[in-house]
Amino acid sequence: MRLRLLICLSVLCSSAAYSQVLTKEDSLAAGLIASNNATVVSGYGNARYEANTDNGQATVNLDRIVLFVGHKFNKKVSFFSELELEDAKIEGGSPSGEISMEQAFIKMNYNKNNYFVAGLFIPRIGIINENHLPTTFSSNRRPFVEKYVIPATWRELGIGYYGTSARIAGLNYTLALLNGLNCASFENGEAIRGGRFEGKDASASALALTGSLLHYYKNLRTQVSAYYGGSAGISNQDARNLNLKNGVFGTPVGLYEANVQYTAQHLHLKALGCLIQIKDASKINNAFGNDTPEQVFGGYAEAGYKFTTKKETAWMLFSRYEYMDLNQKVPDNTMRSNTLNRQYIVSGITYQPAPGVLIKLDHTYQVDADQNKANYLNFGIGYSF
Numbered sequence: 001m002r003l004r005l006l007i008c009l010s011v012l013c014s015s016a017a018y019s020q021v022l023t024k025e026d027s028l029a030a031g032l033i034a035s036n037n038a039t040v041v042s043g044y045g046n047a048r049y050e051a052n053t054d055n056g057q058a059t060v061n062l063d064r065i066v067l068f069v070g071h072k073f074n075k076k077v078s079f080f081s082e083l084e085l086e087d088a089k090i091e092g093g094s095p096s097g098e099i100s101m102e103q104a105f106i107k108m109n110y111n112k113n114n115y116f117v118a119g120l121f122i123p124r125i126g127i128i129n130e131n132h133l134p135t136t137f138s139s140n141r142r143p144f145v146e147k148y149v150i151p152a153t154w155r156e157l158g159i160g161y162y163g164t165s166a167r168i169a170g171l172n173y174t175l176a177l178l179n180g181l182n183c184a185s186f187e188n189g190e191a192i193r194g195g196r197f198e199g200k201d202a203s204a205s206a207l208a209l210t211g212s213l214l215h216y217y218k219n220l221r222t223q224v225s226a227y228y229g230g231s232a233g234i235s236n237q238d239a240r241n242l243n244l245k246n247g248v249f250g251t252p253v254g255l256y257e258a259n260v261q262y263t264a265q266h267l268h269l270k271a272l273g274c275l276i277q278i279k280d281a282s283k284i285n286n287a288f289g290n291d292t293p294e295q296v297f298g299g300y301a302e303a304g305y306k307f308t309t310k311k312e313t314a315w316m317l318f319s320r321y322e323y324m325d326l327n328q329k330v331p332d333n334t335m336r337s338n339t340l341n342r343q344y345i346v347s348g349i350t351y352q353p354a355p356g357v358l359i360k361l362d363h364t365y366q367v368d369a370d371q372n373k374a375n376y377l378n379f380g381i382g383y384s385f
Contacts, residue, residue: 023042023044023068023133023356023384023385024040024041024042024068024070024385025040025068025070025080027040028040028070028072028078028080029080029107031109033072036072036073036074036075037071037072037073037074038071038072039070039071039072040068040069040071040072041067041068041069042070042384042385043065043066043068043384043385044064044066044068044133044134044135044384044385045062045063045064045065045066045134045382045383046063046064046140046380046383047060047061047062047063047381048060048061048063048140048141048378048379048380049378049380050140050376050377050378051376051377051378052374052376053375053376053377054373054374054375061087061088062087062088063086064084064085064086064087065084065085066082066083066085066102067082067083068080068081069081069083075109076108076109077106077107077108077109078106078107079105079106079107080103080104080105080106080107080121081101081103081104081105082101082102082103082104083099083100083101083102084099084100084101084102085097085098085099086098086099086100100198101199102122102153102155103119103120103121103122103155104119105117105118105119105120105121106118106119113163113164113165114161114162114163114164115161115162115163116159116160116161116162117159117160117162117176118158119157120155120156120157120198120199121155121156121158121160121176122153122154122155123154123155123156123160123174123176123178123210123212123225123227124174124210124212124214124223124225125150125154125210125212125225125227125255125257126146126150126152126225126257126259126272126274127143127146127223127259127261127270127272128142128143128146128150128152128153129146129150129152129153129154132152132153133382134358134382134383134384135357135358135382135383135384138302138304138316138318138320138350138360138362139318139320139346139348139360139362139364139378140360140362140378140379140380140382141346141364141378143272143300143302143320143322144298144300144322144324144342144344145274145298145299145300145322145323145324146272147193148189148190148191148193148298148324149191149274149276149298149324149326150255150257150274150298151190151191151192151193151196154196155196155198155199156178156179156196156198156199156202156208157178157197157199157202158176158177158178158179158208159176159177160174160175161174161175161176162174168215170215170216170217171213171214171215172213172214172215172216173211173212173213173214174210174211174212174214175209175210175211176209176210176211177207177208177209178207178208178209178229179202179203179204179206179207179208179233180203180205180206180207180208180229180230180231180233180248180249180253181195181196181197181206181208181230181231181253182195182196182203182231182233183195183231183232183244183251183253183278183284183287183288183292184290185290186231186278186284186288186290186292188291188292188293188326188334188337188340189326189337189340190326191276191293191296191326192231192253192255192276192278195231195253203233203234204233205230205233205234205246205247205248206229206230206231206232206233206246206247206248206250206251207229207248207249208227208228208229208230208253209227209228209229210225210226210227210228210229211225211226212224212225213225219262219263219264220260220261220262221260221261221263222258222259222260223257223258223259223260224257224258225256225257226254226255226256226257227253227254227255227256228249228252228253228254228255229249229252229253230246230247230248230249230250230251230252230253231250231251231252231253231278231284232244232245232246232250232251233246234246242283242286242287243283243286243287244280244283244284244287245280251280251283251284252278252279252280253276253277253278254276254277254278255274255275255276255277256274256275256277257273257274257275258272258273258274259271259272259273260272265306266305266306266307267303267304268302268303268304268306268316268318269301269302269303269304270301270302271299271300271302272299272300273297273298273299274297274298274299275295275296276295276296276297277294277295278292278293278294278295279294281293281294281330281331281334282294282331282332282333282334285331285333285334286333291327291330291334291335292334293326293327293328293329293330293331293334294329294330295328295329296324296325296326296328297324297325297328298322298323298324298325298326299322299323299324300320300321300322300323300344301320301321302318302319302320302321303318303319303320304316304317304318304319305317312352312354312355313351313352313354314351314352315349315350315351315352316349316351316352317348317349318347318348318349318350319345319346319347320344320345320346320347321344321345322342322343322344322345322346323342323343323344324340324341325340325341325342326340326341327340327341338368338369338370339368339369339370339372340368341368341369342366342367342368342369343366343367343368344364344365344366345365346362346363346364346365347363348360348362348363348378349361349362356383356384356385357382357383358381358382358383359380359381360379360380360381360382361379362377362378363375363376363377363378364376364378
């Protein structure tokens with residue numbers, strides 16, 4: 001049992017800046033909840049202070065509180081759910097946060113190496129999307145590329161298949177069928193982020209396929225993933241009126257991503273690159289006037305050095321460089337903006353007083369192609385259990 005626990009820990013935690021605490025959610029996912037008919041509770045959250053050191057303004061915010069409730073029906077079937085509250089409260093008639101289901105799905109084990117999921121779930125795309133606990137990344141904010149290019153946390157309704165190769169050691173793979181996107185809600189400067197349905201009144205007329213290959217070799221974790229789906233789940237009449245192609249993969253969006261992570265005792269390295277292609281951007285802009293780009297690119301690289309002081313406590317020094325061009329290629333009916341060609345340098349230190357808790361201090365330098373610059377000092381705390 002102890003060997004099995006250590007194996008699961010190494011797989012689940014290989015991408016984390018610190019060895020991630022095995023939460024009850026992770027235990028349920030890994031099949032480590034021994035009893036049948038067991039209900040487990042877990043969660044995570046973070047709060048953050050941010051000061052713009054250029055203009056002297058500062059804010060403090062409870063970014064999110066997430067409650068996980070899962071249930072093991074028997075050895076093969078389990079339920080997973082996460083309820084998220086963002087920005088502390090919901091108040092009618094004024095700007096406020098949101099309450100949303102981050103996931104709600106049934107997991108059905110086929111055998112020890114293969115399982116299916118059905119419901120609202122998070123596909124394996126990028127680094128942060130699937131594993132986004134605040135104790136798994138070093139900065140107070142998630143990487144900007146995995147917000148504006150990969151729209152994490154990206155969840156949709158559908159069915160998925162997850163497997164581990166019996167022939168190739170360390171190889172894992174996924175394939176999922178999801179509802180598509182809504183191109184009417186694409187926003188200039190946020191790429192496809194606004195087009196997510198996230199489980200609410202999602203059109204099933206447009207669908208999407210996503211898949212990934214994930215390989216572990218010693219301290220190296222390598223992943224590639226892809227998404228291809230329709231974004232115009234509208235009626236035939238509306239499609240004709242708007243000059244858009246509807247159907248399962250009508251007005252398609254393609255997203256292609258690769259990342260690599262190296263985790264040793266002290267040295268932690270990660271890098272990611274992502275490309276989005278929207279070939280019918282010109283038609284989308286004619287229909288909705290939302291300045292959708294044809295191509296978006298983003299990537300980042302991060303290096304961290306960890307050192308420990310006492311048992312279960314640790315410090316991490318890190319630095320990350322990010323680059324994104326949110327209108328790398330635009331159609332003739334869209335103006336290119338240099339403010340959407342951005343670079344970020346995020347550097348700081350994190351302290352782990354106990355497994356499952358991180359205290360973070362970092363500085364963010366932001367500059368765009370027009371040389372508009374900004375500096376932010378961030379201090380915060382994150383937890384998971």
